[in-house]
Amino acid sequence: MKTVVIIGAGFSGTATAINLLRGCTAPLQVVLVNRSGSMARGLAYGTSSPKHLLNVPAGNMSVLADDSDDFLRFCRGRIPGVSADTFVSRQLYGDYLGTRLDEAELTAAPLGKLIRINCEARRIRHEGRGARVEMADGLVVQADHVVLAFGHFAPRDPMNIDPGVLGSGYLSDPWAEGGMHTPADGPVLLVGSGLTALDAVTSLLQQGHQDPIHMVSRRGLMPLPHRTRRSETPVPDSFLQDMLQAPPAIRSYMRVIRRKVELLQQEGIDWRDLVGALRPVTAQLWQRLPMAEKRRFLRHAQPFWDVHRHRVAPDSWELFRAALAQGQIRPLAGRVVASRRQGERVQVTLRRRGDGRELELDVARIFNCTGPNGNPSLVDDELIRQLMDDGLLQTDALGLGVAVDERLALLGRAGESVSCLSYVGPMLKGRLWEATAVPELRQHAARLADRLLAPASGGHTAGNLHGRLEWLTAK
Secondary structure (H helix, E strand, O other): OEEEEEEOOOHHHHHHHHHHHHHOOOOEEEEEEEOOOOOOOHHHHOOOOOOOEOOOOHHHOOOOOOOOOHHHHHHHOOOOOOOOOOOOEHHHHHHHHHHHHHHHHHHHOOOEEEEEEEOOEEEEEEEOOEEEEEEOOOOEEEEOEEEEOOOOEOOOOOOOOOHHHHHHHEEOOOOOOOHHHOOOOOOEEEEOOOHHHHHHHHHHHHOOOOOOEEEEEOOOOOOOEOOOOOOOOOOOHHHHHHHHHOOOOHHHHHHHHHHHHHHHHHHOOOHHHHHHHOHHHHHHHHHHOOHHHHHHHHHHHHHHHHHHHOOEOHHHHHHHHHHHHOOOEEEEEEEEEEEEEEOOEEEEEEEEOOOOOEEEEEEOEEEEOOOOEOOHHHOOOHHHHHHHHOOOOOEOOOOOOEOEOOOOEEEOOOOOEEEEEEEOOHHHHHHHOOOOOHHHHHHHHHHHHHHHHOHHHOOOOOOOOHHHHHHHHOO
16 A cells, blocks of 8 residues: 655645545545644644635635636635625635535545654655655654645744844744734834734734734835736737746846737726736746846845735735824835843834934834745754755755655765655745746646556555554654
């Protein structure tokens, strides 16, 4: 019986497990490993706040690549009046993923078996054509294949902020357990102005926070909203053709996009339609770029792309806009140049972008909202360190995530594909760029599952894990 171990039970790991169980035609064991929290939740969908909404409408959030309306039907069975354009809670989406995982487990039996393990995977040893996975509690699993499906890691601390000095006056990871629900009595400073910052604002306002919320980011860009309704006018095919025929350079891409926005808005086509239309070819556009152009994009254009591409639910944005209009949210383009603890408060010095003037703030707490760290070499994780030390996992050339080949197999130290190890999740960014949202991740998960289910992909190393759990635990 073939055994596939999936490490990480957020969206990517859960989607891969569902696809494996739905598609298996030969005996298969799927071992889903999650070190903390509930299966099928992860950071994104583990929130208990109904105010934390999905940033993608319900009509585009199916976990199944071959059934785009699956989540919409799930929602309509629970919430009257839900449409494809509705933005529902992340908590509901977590319920959906858990339900689909349970259903896949039931329908796959007895051919396919799902084993859930709540423990941290500490080491992966490459043995023959398979791998040996060692857990923190001593459990050992022999696998034919291991899928790394870890998602986002904690953000790095911004410059000039020392957690040891600031103590409880600094929240390094708002998504850590309880982080978003830690009240702050007095003004606060959010470092970053993207999606994490908006979630922090939502949590603070939900808790009744009435003091100023300062928000600093390098360019001072603010979140942008989705529309409440999709456009009925399709984007002409010529737009994608022009993009793919443009010289592979950021300026060329931007020139085509700006020209099309100006031309098509007269026909009722919004800029959001054009950004959305790029999704099927984003990876192709990214891979066409020379390395120098990719670096130029990261230095100069990425923040503008992110704010236009990764928009927020209209209701979340209205809450943010109202607080902004009332003066409670106070945005600033600049950076932190100094911070220190002063009794129960934190003194922060900000330097404004443009004129270089400095501003002194007295706040109760600083929230690090700079976004997750996707560079494995900067992650403090025992498993990742071991894989890198053993030459089984490498950072991509841009430091955006994990280096993989076209089949999502890990690339080792010498650039060779590691046949028994794959990765699926947001750390595919270096190769594919568009690898953070459900519409793309479900495709990656489905393709990887198809590859692992192919007869030539193995099935020789592992016996029946159900019958060996007691022995394995004793090792």
